[in-house]
Amino acid sequence: MATQEKVSEHNLGKIISHAKEYGFVFPSSEVYDGLAAVYDYGPYGVELKNNLKTLWWKSMTQLQDNVVGIDASIFMHPLTWKASGHVDSFNDPMVDNRDSKKRYRADQLLEAKAEEYAKAGQEEKGHALLVEMGRLLDAGDLNGVREQIISEGIVCPVSGTANWTEVRQFNLMFSTRVGSVAEDADTIYLRPETAQGIFVNFLNVQKTARMKIPFGIAQVGKAFRNEIVARQFIFRMREFEQMEMQYFVRPGEEMKWYEFWKETRLKWHQAVGLPAQKLKYHVHEKLAHYANAAVDIEFEFPFGFKEIEGIHSRTDFDLSQHQKLSKKKMQYFDNEINQNYVPYVVETSVGADRLFLAVLCNAYTEEVVGEGENQKERTYLKLHPAIAPVKAAIFPLVRKDGLPEKGMQIFNQLKQDFRVVYEERDAIGRRYTRQDLIGTPFCIAVDYQTLEDNTVTIRHRDSMEQERVSIEELRDKIAREVSFSRIYEQL
């Protein structure tokens, strides 16, 4: 009888320590004291993350018969970001109130003021204020914006004072320069989202893969955002990985597909092992400029419910914008209705690192086992076998009498199909524990009986129970348990 105690509140610290100590996630450049909000994946972390990415990729491109993949570059033509709106809306003028220590977007303060005027029947005054603000922002006159705030008598809602700092520009896109001669070099950006690589390739993909609407394009890749505050371990990083799928549909049918993906994706997270009660939808009331519907799938992290995936109905905003700026048609001819149109898009966008963190938080388990005198605490990662970094460990019970040789034989055979490890050092109990800590679902022990009848014991991580099976059965038995199809079955 094991009383189980799941990690719930305020122990992100435990997860972070565990992740570091057992080779999942390290702070970047730790020998130089680290780099804020950047992390590296260690030996087991990379296996787990790769498994999650592969699972997602196959769920999209293999299980869905009308979704294909691409891998676009991180660098893109600068106009891409003009078209997407990032150049304009990823540049925010910020101002702090010195008394309340609160930070605001300067433009939003002025917009709120303009709204007040409008409500008071002074619409023209409000309009004039915004026009002037637009002029100042275009001219890069941040001081002018600050003077506007002060002369309008705008005060901080918290402190009630007008003790404002300078207005400063925050650019959320990282830029670099292409061209070896500095003066001739062009500024280009590191992509702040992977979606645009899909949009600009829409026609290439549609034509070469001969896709018919509705169809989707999937992509896994890095994106970069110069977050003002990056926090909460790998939850919000400046360099992160997205798993995105853009689904192109007939205009007017987007809500049907939006609902379809909303449900499909929630089910997927559950199938990976995230419990239903720790997942919920969060519908956006305030929509981004491109969307006509948006919902987040949130997971209950130790620091609360937070987004792991977004499902957005992006309308034809992106393709239309690219059509406008590139002057290339982004249209599809639909034989069924005999019409040319710019497709609407439903996006599913998972943060790979967030999913990783959710899976890790959920898997981290501390429980008390044994009774009375024998009671002790046990820590292990309850990962779905299909995504566990190591599938099985092979242990000879003792380090003599030919057991190591037999163990190596089994190891060499299994390693062709699975990520397995072989260990003969230390007491077997400790070896079990070490595997528990990294979430290995199966430990195979070679004992004296093995030499007689070619059977071994398989010890199951979660129940700690053992069963005896013949060596010939091993491969198939493990294969069944660790196969992605165990997850697909739940979809």
Place this chain on the structure above:
RNA sequence: GCGAAAGUAGCUCAGCUGGUAGAGCGCGACCUUGCCAAGGUCGAGGUCGCGGGUUCGAACCCCGUCUUUCGCUCCA
């Protein structure tokens, strides 16, 4: 970016009113043992986050800085 707290061995931490570092666990080798973090022997590993200052002397006091966590703030 603001506020608070913290930073000593791989991890968790101790280190008194300043007198140039310790423990447990872990790690490596060997011996004994053999089914859930076993015992023994030996060993590796720290310029106490970094840089200044005060002092005869700084892990400890002062200043600065970096990093992390938490709370704001921001978040397509």
